[in-house]
Amino acid sequence: MQIINPYDQTGIWLRGSFHNHTNNSDGWFPLETVYKMYGGYDFLGISDHDKITKHEGKREIPTVFEAIEVSSRQTHMLLVQPPHSIMEDYSNEFTIENYQRFVDMTVDNGGFAVLVHPNRFFSNFWELEDMIKMERYLGVEVYNGDGNPEYDIAFDKWDALLSAGRKVWGFGNDDSHVYGQEKRAWNVVQAKENTNEAIIEAIHQGNFYVSTGYGFDGIRTEGNTVIADLRSNELLDKMYKYVTFFGKDGQVLHEATGRINQAKYECKGDEGYVRIAVYLEGGYSAFSQPLFVK
Ligand SMILES: [Zn+2]
Ligand SMILES: [Zn+2]
Incomplete structure (x- = not known):
């Protein structure tokens, strides 16, 4: 993959x-x-x-x-x-x-x-x-x-x-x-x-x-896993996040919520692409580009 x-x-x-x-x-x-x-x-x-x-x-x-x-x-x-x-x-x-x-x-x-x-x-x-x-x-x-x-x-x-x-x-x-x-x-x-x-x-x-107000510190891969490092600091880390990983046809691959500063998704190989949307409590958001999976 x-x-x-x-x-x-x-x-x-x-x-x-x-x-x-x-x-x-x-x-x-x-x-x-x-x-x-x-x-x-x-x-x-x-x-x-x-x-x-x-x-x-x-x-x-x-x-x-x-x-x-x-x-x-x-x-x-x-x-x-x-x-x-x-x-x-x-x-x-x-x-x-x-x-x-x-x-x-x-x-x-x-x-x-x-x-x-x-x-x-x-x-x-x-x-x-x-x-x-x-x-x-x-x-x-x-x-x-x-x-x-x-x-x-x-x-x-x-x-x-x-x-x-x-x-x-x-x-x-x-x-x-x-x-x-x-x-x-x-x-x-x-x-x-x-x-x-x-x-x-x-x-x-x-x-x-x-972005409409929130962000990523980085998006990286480790093996087949996509890791989104959400924008993090002492105050932001206390806020609730809603993270969704989307794949082909807009299908939801994975969701993560909580007072988190990172979200991960392990690719299976048939996703086509993986893109990430994150919302901070209150609505501020960030949307990644697709990572293409071959
Ligand atoms: Zn126009
Ligand atoms: Zn215009």
């Missing part, structure tokens, strides 16, 4: 979000205010609708990413570090060909693509069959902080893609437009250093997890 652990490479843990708006599209605030709203973040992406907002002006966030949200009426797609040449003859029309062309250009530019808020059924969402048709995108936005728990969460589609054999990572982003939507969901990336290159490299490897 082989377990592919995306968290193998250690580094520093960095916090950030890739999908946020300014008043350059339908966000309420100018770029400089958005930087302030995200004070304390290690990195931040700005992804206005159908345009690349240039990073400029005073900011304290060390690393910033150019991004764009391709926003057809049907579906939205986030491109992080797209080449500026995508704006030549730009159209947001949703066809697999057009969206795939954007993915390819962004990947060839060293960036990555994420299919966002795939379950936002009242406006812009993804049909699973279209997600299957698309290629080379890196992930799916499984947690969107825009605000609707019944629409902005998409673990079902992630599990469906993973179970169909697709290697796609889960992302968490605020998709912030207005004050109060910031710092709801983010990505915690284990990178060698805080640079665009190191963060993108770690993201490609899947060396990150989604």
